Amino acid sequence: MVFWFRDDAGIPLYSFDVRGKHLSEARHWSAPEVFGPRAHFSTAPPPASLLVRDVKRRDEGVYRCRVDFRNTQTTSFRYNLTVVVPPEKPVVVDRWGRVINATTLGPHEEGDDVLLTCRVLGGRPEPSVRWLVNGVLVDEEYEHNTGDVIENRLLWPAIRRADYAAVFTCQAANSPLVPPKEVSLVLDMFLRPLTVEIKKPAETGEGGALTAERRYEVACESAGSRPPAAVTWHKGKRQLKRITEELRDNLTVSAMSFVPTLDDDGKPISCRAENPNVTSLFLETSWTISVVYPPVVKLRLGSSLAAGDIKEGDDVYFECHVRANPPARKLSWLHDDRPLAHNATARVFHSNQSLVLQKVTRHSSGRYACSALNAEGETVSNELHFRVKYAPSCRSGGVSVVGAARGESVVIVCEVDADPPAAVFKWKFNNSGETLDVAADRYTSNGSASSLKYTPVADLDYGTLSCAAANEVGAQLAPCVFQMVAAGKPHAPRNCTLWNQTADSAEVSCVAGFDGGLPQRFLLEVYSGGDDKPRVNLSAEEPSWTLRGLEWDVRFRLVAVAVNSKGRSAPARLDDLLFPDPEKRTASESPLGAGAAGAASAAAAGAAAAVALAGAAWRAARRRRKPRKPPAPPPDKAPDLDDAEPDLIPNNYCDAGPASLRRR
Template sequence: MWYLNDDLVDSSYHAENENQVINHISVPNIQRSQHRANLECRARNTVLISPVSKTVSIELNLRPLSVSILQRHSQLSTHTQYEITCESWGSHPPPTLLWFLEGQELKGVTTEESRSSNTSVSRLLFTPTPEFDGKRLICRASNPLLPGTAIEDFWQLRVVYSPILSLRLGSSINPNAIKFQDDVYYECVIRANPPAVKLTWYHNGENLKHTPTSGIIMSNQSLALQKVTRASAGIYVCSATNNEGEGRSNPVELKVMYAPTCRNDLSSAEGTPVIIAASRSEDVNITCEMDALPESLRFHWAHTNTVGEAVDLEPEIYTSQGSKSFLFYNLRSEEDFGTLLCWAQNSIGTAERPCIYQIVPAVDISNYKQYPNYGIKHSFSSSPQFPRHG
C-alpha cells in the first residue's frame, strides 16, 4: 500500500508469484505543494507484526514565482556606493540571479540562499556613473533546469552627478589658422543632473568676465572673442556647478598667428636702437631675434651709412634659423658705421618695424650716453676694450 504523507493513496496490488507482490503507483498532476512530500510503501502479511516500509521524498524542479528589487532609492549619487538587494522565491533548485543594466550583465554580485523559506537573495554592490541615469536596472531569476521560466523585476534609475563639460572651438574655426584680429568663439557642452546653475570661463587660470567693450562676450554656453590679439592666446577652460559639485572641461589652447615683432621692442621702447660700439676693421656679430607665430621667418638686412646712403646687405653675410638671423658684419671704412635694419616676414605678414642696431665708433661711445634707454653692446677686438653698459 502507498501512503502520501501518511494518507493512503493506493491499496491495490497483484501477486507476481507466491513470494512477490507488486503495487505500481502513478501520481498524476503533481502539485507544487507536494514538493518534498514523503511517499511511503508499506507491506504486511499479518496484523501480528508491524509492517515493513520504504519511503522516498519527492523532489520537484520548480520555476521561480517572484523576484523583487528591494531598497529602491529615489535617486542615486555618483559620490556614493550602494548595496542593492534582489529577492526571489519559489524556485527549486535555487534560481540563478543575474543583474543587468539594460542589456548588459553586471558583475561583482553575491548570492545567498535561505532553505527554510525557499528564498534566494542576491546583493549588488556598485557605484553609479552618469551613464546609469535613466537606464533600467534589472534583476532576473531563472531555473536553469526549466528553460523559458525566467522572470524579471526592474528599477528605472535616476542618477545625480556633478557637471561633465566638453570644450571645443566653433566648428567653422581652424585652430591652426587663427590670425591677429580674427574673431573666435568657443562652445562649452554641459551634461549635468540636476542642471548646472553657474558657468565660469577661465583664461590661463584667470577668471574671465563678460566685457563686450573688450571683445569678450559670454552668451549661454558660448564664449566669443572679438579681434583677438597676442594677449588672447593661451589655455581656455569652462567650469560649471550644481548641487553635486563642480566640473571642469578639457583645456583648449588658442594659438594666435601674428607677423614678426622685434624682440628688442619687448624689453624697451618701440623703435629704440641697440647701440653697438666697435672699432674700424673689426668684425661685428649681431643676432636679430623676432617674436612671431609661425616662427618660420624670412629675414632681410639693410644698412644706412653715416652720410645717409641706404643699401641692402648681401644674403651671403647673414644666416637665419627659425626666429633668429645672424649677421657677420665687417667694418672697413667710416661709411660702414651707421644703422643696421633687420626685417622679417612669415606667412601672416611682414614686421611693421625692423630691429635697429646703431654701429658707432668705440672712441665716440660717450656721445651716446645722452640716450639712457639705449642698450650699449661692446664688440671685442684687438683694440682697447671698453666695458659693457646696460
C-alpha cells in the same frame, strides 16, 4: 438438539447436542468439508446463533436451523447467507497507461490537464468506482472494461495554484458492510513566483540617486515559487554576477553588490525571478537608477576650425562638452591657468558652452581649459594648446641706439617674434642721403634673429639700419630700427656735491656729463682706508644717491662714475665723508656750547632745507631736459681729442679730465 443444514441437504453440517447434559457441556460437531473449525454455535448471550469465521465465497447459500425438543414440537428457521466479495485495491494509471505507484502525482505545471484512470478488479457484488478530491466526491461514473475490470476516468483540467497538494482519492465499494478499497495521490506542482521586489539601498541620496564609484548592496525578494525561484540580475543587457542568495521557505532573497559608474546613469537594473522547471513563466521588476557624479568635461576646438591654420585676426571658438548629474551650475574658462572672463571690449565672449575669441592675436596663444561645477564637485577639462600664427615683429620696441667708433666693428642682432619662425630677413641702410639694401652675404639668419656685422669707416656710415622679416603668414609691418652713432666712453659726472648730511645719512648729487652717444648709468662707490674694492656700490639712472648705515668714526672716500656700453668714465672724487660717534660728540659739548650748537643746528637745518629745495628743482629740470648732445665745435677750430678716448666727440662745456667734487 440443534442441527444446521445447507439448502435442501438432509445431512446436517453442524450439530449441537445437549441431551442429558447441561448447556455448558453440550457436544458440538462441525462438518469438516463445510465449516470445520470456522463455525461455532453459541447460546449465550441470546439469541442463540451460529458464528462462522472467515467466511468464504462458497459459504453463500440458504441455511436451515432445526431445533428438536424433548417434549415439544420441532422448530425450524431458514437463513439466506449472501457473501460479499470486496474488490481488489484500485490501481491508478496516467494518460499514457503507466501505473502510478507513488503517493504523489506530478509535479505538474500550472495550466496542465490532469487525466487519471482508476481501475478496479473483482468484487461481488459489482463495486462502484468513484473519485474524490480533498474528500469531495467529484466523479462516480464508471464503466466496464474487459473481464471484470471496472474503470473510472477523471479529467481535472487546467490545474491552478490552489490545486497544489490536493488529494485525489479513488474508492471502490460494493457493500456498506465493508470499508471501501481506495488509493490516494497528492498533487505536486511547479509554481511560478508570485512576487518580485527590489529593495533599494538605504544610503541613497536625494530622489534615490546613487553616487558614482561607490559600492552599494541591493536586495531582491521573490515569493510564491516552488521550488524557490532562481533570481538573476541585469544592468541594461548585461547580467550581473556578484550576488548572494538566501532561501526561506518559498521566499528567495538575492543580494547584489555593484559599483555604479557615470555610464550607468539612466540605465535600468532588473531583477528576474523564475522557476527553471516552469517554461516561459517568470516575474521581473526593474529600477532605473540615477547616478550622480562630478562633471566630465572635454574641451575641443570648434569643429569647423583647423588647429594648424589659425593666424592673427581670425575668429575662433572653443566648445566645452560637459556631462554631469546633477547638471553643471557653473562653467568657467581658463587661459594659462588664469580665469578668462566675458569681455566684449577684449572681444572675448561666453556663449552657453562655447568660448568665442574675435580677431585673435599672438597673445591669444597658450593653454586653454574649461571647468564645470555641480553639487558633486568641480572638474577642469583637458588643456588645449592653442597656437596663433603671426607675421614677424620686432622683439624690442622703439629705435635701438648702437654706438661705434670709426673702424670699430659691431654685431647688430635683429631679433623678431614670429610663428612660424621667420624665413627671410632683409637689411637696409639710410643716412638721410639714400637708402641702400644690405647684401645678403653681410648677415646671417637663424629663424628668430639675424646678425649683421657693421663697421663704420666714414661719417656717411652713421645713419639708420633697419631689418624686416617675413614668414608664411606675411611680411613684417614695421622694421626693427638701429640708429648708428659715433660713440665712446661717457664723460665723468661734474659738480658733485655732498649735502644734507645727518648723524647716519648723507646725499650725493652730480651733474651728468656727455653720455658718449650711448645710454649711460651712474655708479657711486664708497671706499674706506686703503681698500681697493668698494665697501658700497650704488647704481642709478640719474647721478643722485642717498647713503645710509655707514659706520661711525670711519673716513670714507666717495667716487662717482658714468658707465655705458663702451666702458666707464674717469672718476669724480668727493671730499672724504665721516660720521662722528654721537656718544663722543655729546660728551665733548658743554652746557654753554649746547645753546650755540642749537642755534647752529637751526641755521644748518634752514640751509639744508634750502639745498633740498634746490636739489629737487635740479632733478625736476633734469627730467624735463632732453638727452644731452655735444655742441658743434667752432668752424675755425678743430676739436681737441682726448688721447684715451679718440672716438669721442669732446665736451667743450665740461672738464675733460677727472672732475672735482666739493662739499656744499
